[in-house]
Amino acid sequence: MSGVSIKIEDGGVRAALERLEGNLDRKAELLDAIGATARQDVWQNFEDQASPAGIPWAPLKPATLKRRGAGAQILRDRGNLYKSMTYRVTGDDTVEVGTNLVYAGVHQFGGSIKREAREQVVHFRFAAEGAGKDGKGSRLRFTKAGGRHAEGAYARKVSIGGYTINIPARPFLGVGPRLVERLNETLVEALAP
Known part of the structure; x- marks a missing residue:
């Protein structure tokens, strides 16, 4: 993924994967479930218009609301970023969640875009x-x-004339309490006999 992605190192998940070492089908199934759970959590961040930690995103500017309408949702103008969220299982114990859209990073981390005169x-x-x-x-x-x-x-x-567009950080990828809870539920289900 060339846009932006987050790598999570978690001892509990790694230990669960090691317990499934002999059962590769169940391990692949668990990794797929982890990816689907994490992607669903990212989608929820968009719907909540908040970071993974539950912190609301910076509101849209009045000019943007005027152009898009009072009910406009943050980062959902056309829905491309939301729809581009994906996950992939790589290797034996890795799941990547992210997007290949190059502009995703400026929304995740914030930044300035300079326009020359x-x-x-x-x-x-x-x-x-x-x-x-x-x-x-x-x-x-x-x-x-x-x-x-x-x-x-x-x-x-x-x-x-030249000008600068300042884009506030609106993190949508990452690990928050809701994702940790969902991943724990996914692990419990996967490891049940």
Whole structure:
């Protein structure tokens, strides 16, 4: 997984795996169950909009809420990161849980993205009279080149100053009390005679 993943070293899990050493089918089944349990816990973090330790994620900014709607969920705009969570069993005693999305790390750990100053061509068109939602406002609107509203549009080269986007850490991978409890339940079930 090239995006982000977490490796957990746990003595209790390792001891349980050693007890299953002679039964490779049950060991593979246990590792698969551990992976599925951990992935389910990550999905729960997205649904709770909180870290594995239960700490709520930084809220969305007002501009983001305005663009996406008041009910917008954090890190769930298109659902790609949520849906990309996967696990794999590697080797005899390893389970990796994570994603291959390269941008996952900046959401997990936080970070800054610097945008350099640049020039760009933007496309405008004049909207119908009273184009604003309230019947007021500018008649000038952005449009996509070649899009369905591009007829009568004109292009202008504009300068855009440099800026930095600061993304707060919103950890979704890791080990919290809920995952430890779920893994213990998984181990008890797997080791039952």
